[in-house]
Amino acid sequence: MSVVAILALVISLLIACIVYFVFIAPSFNPLLAIAGPPTDRGLFTNYLQPVLDPTYSPRTHEAYVKKYGRSIRIRGVGPWDTRLLTLDPVSVSHVLKNSTLYEKPWQSRTLITSLIGCGMLAAEGQVHKRQRRVATPAFSIQNHRALVPLVFRKGTQLKVRWMQMAKEQPEDRITLDVCHWVSRATFDVIGMAGFDYNFNAIRDESNELFMAYKEMFETAISQGSFLRTMLRIYLPSVSSLFPDHTVRTVRRCQNVIHRVAGQLIQEKKAKIAQGEEDGVPYAGRDLLTLLLKSNIATDLPPDQRISDADILHNINTFMFAGSDTSSLSLTWTLLLLAQNPAIQDRLHAELLSISPVSSGSLADLTEDEIQSLYTTISNLPYLHNVIRESIRLIPPVHSSIRVATQDDEVPTSYPVHKRDGTIIDRPTTVSVPKGSFVHVAVEGFQLDKEFWGEDAWQFLPDRWDRLPEVAAELPGLFSNTLAFSAGPRSCIGMRFSMIEIKTFIYILLTNFLFLPTGDRIMKANVVLTRPYIVGKFKQGSQCPLIVVPYDAKQSASTAD
Structure with missing residues (x-):
């Protein structure tokens, strides 16, 4: 056989394989049997944007449920990519609880790993189980309590900085990008809580490690090109050989993080070892110290321990998840309060009812008094309602995606609409073949x-005092919402996030009033749900608000 003939045969076989996997094999996908948007409008027609973009997704989910039921077939990037979008509580509970059957897709894990390493956000299977087992003791209730004074200290520093800025203005009011400032404050908190390392980000933005994290997250996530991101996922070698600005920035930032954070790990290990040698255990309470101690605990089998690299990856994960999600939850809460002055006034009154008498008294409180104050704050009913209503309405994680690692039957509790028009009213299952994506619509469930x-699309904190029975039965780690996910991969730092959010809201709302600027703020799903000014998307995520030092004679309803 000639070379030409062999080449022709190879090309023919390649074309046959492509035709089979792209057009023939997908036609046997059992998900095609259920109802969903039409797929005959073009080879690469997909329905991902209206499902994933928070500008459209509430209306899209509502329309899909009315037309196709709660188990919906949608097309992804091509005819080979048939997915299940489920808005059935029993189905999503099954997917999230069975984390070995439904993993994060390798594409998501590759992107996460390329930025912050293979920590708990990216790890799967035994690797994730081992990392979570080592990390769990660090997130005990006792260790969380030890972080309360730190959060108060950083919240007070933010308050002082804003007061100083306001006094420099003629009318004692300032317009601030609260998204930017709150992010600086939460970075400070997680820096101390994670490393026992002070970024001093509230004071300025000059710290080398802080700038490395901030620039990496901002450049790679908020400003990253979609095409270049796809190249990094599917053709990483090409992306490495021909790096663009984003790739070069990420590399430079990672070098700083590995150098500085790696040094911190070695210093902590030395202090722990010295403490054991001296018979006086090192008393550090930061996450890094607690992780290292947990990793060498005598009751942990050697094969369950993790490497220094895994320790660094998980610290990076805490830096991202601990600063970004909390700062966005705070930002959206402040915006919603500014847009709803009557709710802000009512919350303001509740917070002031437990506030120390003098404005500067927080700095004079003992640690026991701070703990007692936080206990009171955490139990305030209206504050709790405001925060969970804010997180329900605008969850930082818009949606999540899982991939089936084997064929599975997903149980349902609502009627399943078939593609042929029939409806199965009894509880049944939906067949999900191995390799298929399942969309977990976090925002979809919560709206x-x-x-x-x-009134689900409105900001109404009082709804939590009269919650519909069906809502009270929804799955979720936090108040029947999926904001912190559910199941074995639920957010390990939920309690820490609540400490941050409630403490910052208390300190800021007892010292300032928040008013809208007139800018129209939109939601955009850029890894997390971020605020942008309408018409100024390229300027990056921002949420400007008018911040007015509190005057007992004023209220959010009367201030202008």
């Missing part, structure tokens, strides 16, 4: 009018 009522 569903059938669960939460016709």
Whole structure:
């Protein structure tokens, strides 16, 4: 056989394989049997944007449920990519609880790993189980309590800085990008809580390690090109050989993080070892110290321990998740309060009812008094309602995606609409073949009018005092919402996040009023749900608000 003939045969076989996997094999996908948007409008027509973009997704989810039921077939990037979008609580509970059957797709894990390493956000299987087992003791209730004075200290520093800025203005009011400033404060908190390392980001933005984290997250996530991101996932070698600005920035930032954070790890290990040698255990309470101690605990089998690299990857994970998600939750809460002055006034009154008498008294409180104050704050009913309503309405994680590692039957509790028009009313299952994606619509569940009522898209903290029975039965780690996910991969830092959010809201709302600027703020799903000014997307994520030092004679309803 000639070379030409062999080449022709190889090309023919390649074309046959492509035709089979792209057009023939997908036609046997059992998900095609259920109802969903039409797929005959073009080879690469997909329905991902209206499902994933928070500008459209609430209306899209509502329309899809009415037309196709709660188990919906959607097309992804091509005819080979048929996915399940489920808004059935029983189905999503099954997917999230069975984390070995439904993993994060390798594409998501590759992107996460390329930025912050293979920590708990990216790890799967035994690697994730081992990392979580080592990390769990660091997130005990006792260790969380030890972080309360730190959060108060950083919240007070932010308050002082804003007061100083306001006094420099003629009318004692300032317009601040609260998204930017709150992010600086939460970075300070997680820096101390994670490393026992002070970024001093509230004071300025000059710290080398802080700038490395901030620039890496901002450049790679908020400003990253979609095409270049796809190249990094599917053709990483090409991306490495021909790096663009984003790749070069990430490399430079990672070098700083590995050098500085790696040195911190070695210093902590030395202090722990010295403490054991001296018979006086090192008393550090930061996450890094606690992780290192947990990793060498005598009751942990050697094969369950993790490497220094895994320790660094998980610290990077805490830096990202601990600063970004909390700062966005705070930002959205402050915006919603500014847009709803009557709610802000009511919350303001509740917070002031437990506030120390003098404005500067927080700095004079003992640690026991701070702990007692936080206990009171954490139990305030209206504050709790405001925060969970804010997180329900605008969850930082818009949605999540899982991939089936084997064929599975996903149980349902709502009628399943078939593609041929028939409806199965009894509880049944949906067949999900191995390799298929399942969309977990976090925002979709939390804005569903059938669960939460016709006012589900409104900011109404009082709804939590009269929660519909069906909403009270929804899955989720936090207040029947999926904001912190559910199941074995639920957020390990939820309690820490609540300490941050409630403490910062208390300190800021007892010292300032927040008013809208007139800018129209939109939501955009850029890894997390971030605020942008309409028409100024290229300027990056921002949320400007008018911040007015509190005057007992004023209220959010009367200030202008």
